[in-house]
Amino acid sequence: MRGRFLATTALTVVGSVLAAGPAGAAERINVKVGGYMEQFVGYADQDVPGRDVTGFDVKSDTEIFFAGSTRLDNGIEFGVNVQLEGNTESDQIDESYLTASGAFGQVIVGSENSAQYLLHVAPKDFGFGLNSGDNVEWVDFTGIGGNTGAFRGPFASTYLEAGRVNDANRLTYISPRFAGFQLGASWVPDSGEDSNATADKSVAVHDGFSLGAKYAGKLGPVAVAASVGWGTVQAADSASASDPTAYNAGLSLGWSDWTLAAAVAGSRNDAAIGDSTGWTVGLNYAPGPWKLSLAGFFGDRDGSATANAGGSGARKASFDTVQFEAGYDLGPGVALVGVLGYAELEDRSGFGTDSEAVYGVSMVRLSF
Template sequence: MKKLLVASTALVAFAAVSTAQAADPIKLSIGGYMQQYVGYSDNEDDNGAANYSEVGTYSVAEVYFRGSTKLDNGLTVGVNIDTFKSGGTALDAASDDTFLSVSSDSLGSVKVGSTKGVSFGLSTFHSDAGIGMTGSFSVDEFAQDVSGLGWGTALSTTDGHKVVYLTPNLGGVQAGVSYGLVNESNVGSANLQTAGNDIQYQAGIAYRGDLGGVAVSADYNYEMIEDGGLTGVGVASTATDGTATDSVDTISNPESHRVGLAVTVAGFKVAAGYRKTDNVGTVSDKDSDAWEAGVKYATGPYAVSLGYTKVEQDDDGTAAAQEDTSELWVASGSYNLGAGVTMIGSVINFDEDDASDNAANQTDEGSNWAVVAGLKVSF
């Protein structure tokens, strides 16, 4: 029923487009950004088990083409083509938000293409003034085990072919749903039944408004990932739950609930969020909890912030599961130099604890820290 509803919404929107002519063809504008960082880090694990490079660099870049036109029937048709680079990936190797949209003030908007789920735009997060709430420049061995969940409280944010619908904004309240591939494992393929495809369902609702000079943002978002898509390495969800993979764990589809709240007044923004995920990695009863909180103050060209994230995750799906923990602190500052150029600095501390590792020389625990400086350039 969900799939039929989403498909019907998209068909209605595109049928309306076919009955009208655009006053002007779409003309694309070009834009983007580049971020380059240099940092020093102390990444030695407990008891000197491993020592990683102390000076490193990191970069993020994106070039995008965007355009839209308004048809005679009032619908606006837009295109969004992004190319993204992060770390060591090639600039042309990653498609990031490449989709077509149809929208109107009374009907809302439909996006079809390679993009993120609807929760990405409906979620409220802490706004870091520097490099962001990431583990960059600090070794995060345990974090690799939870990397599919992402840092902090965000739901899945990978780009895959999806249909996304957003309602009109009514008094600051907006809701949406999305359906499609979790990530782009088959770029250019219309066959959703290719092995390995996981299907993502997301739904959310958010409020953004001004209450007597106080800006308030709040959200609730839900996600379910269907293991193996339609016929992939797993099987359809109705046959997946309870299928034994070994003597202990069974397969179940991951489900997440996420809430967030932010209040901004007199240059201060205070934000907090929480995410609960069940059946992490499709392992039944393997759960994860994540919290984030932060404060940011901005005045003129200056901004400073302090943010905190904690992730707790069961190491298996049994009743005797132990809880692994990762914690991240990021203190940042920035100065806007003008002309789209911003100078930033961040101090990062990352702690990890593997509850099941009691060896004298633990290689997957430690307290790591880093100091980072860089430039953000938008164009």
């Protein structure tokens, strides 16, 4: 069934391209440079047994985008997007993918998130992400066995992937929008990110599949957006565990300068973190250059059997955060943001420790 759906989608897209007629003298792709730079100065206060993590710190996050496209005379637009991390990391190239767009919708091939992620609706933030795991950089997770599951997992984000397979090479189709509705599907052959090596399915997850649906429209003066997504990836052939799955859903209501949004997510059969759930709600007020936001995220994970028995790894725990942000656009591409946050980490394995963290952070974001 899965292979039949993907084959049908591919044939439909190829048929649309061929039916559009031969390409003419379209211009060669000219790649432009864009991106952002964020610099943070903040203070965090947290009591963690055996560690001293209270104090001031300076952090940064920068990405440089190389993007461009060309529209052929047959109406098909091909594009390229490569995202370079501005700070030295294990994942130096964040995402790298090709797009083909037209009346048939959009096809994305390469290292990019799935349709389940791309079509997801959730509260917006304009500081560092409360709903993407970025805020964990100001919180110490030693007492609960680390922050595994916070990034692309429901322990700290509703933007997730099944098995937390992030930015692996995959094939995605996003439909055109009909009466406000849009559908998408993705297939990922393995979990290898930034790698063309042959994957050993006997020891690694493989053959993942995800679906996403989104609606965007208006009910009188209220702007409405809603989404639902589901995905799965096959467990390693040598594993006795069930296949990891993930789901998410979101709703956003906007009126004038106000937006209220909420989202929920969950994952099952993740070998590193067990089952997990998370939900978030946020209220934004954005009059002119000013932006104000109050949001919370509340995540739970079951942890791994080894960690819950006293071993290493992610323990059964909860991670609850409330965050207030105030921002001001100083000029085109220049924003100043202040963030106040409170996080509570609760160990539920009996082998860790609870802690609370308070942080205040100022940041400058440059977009170019």
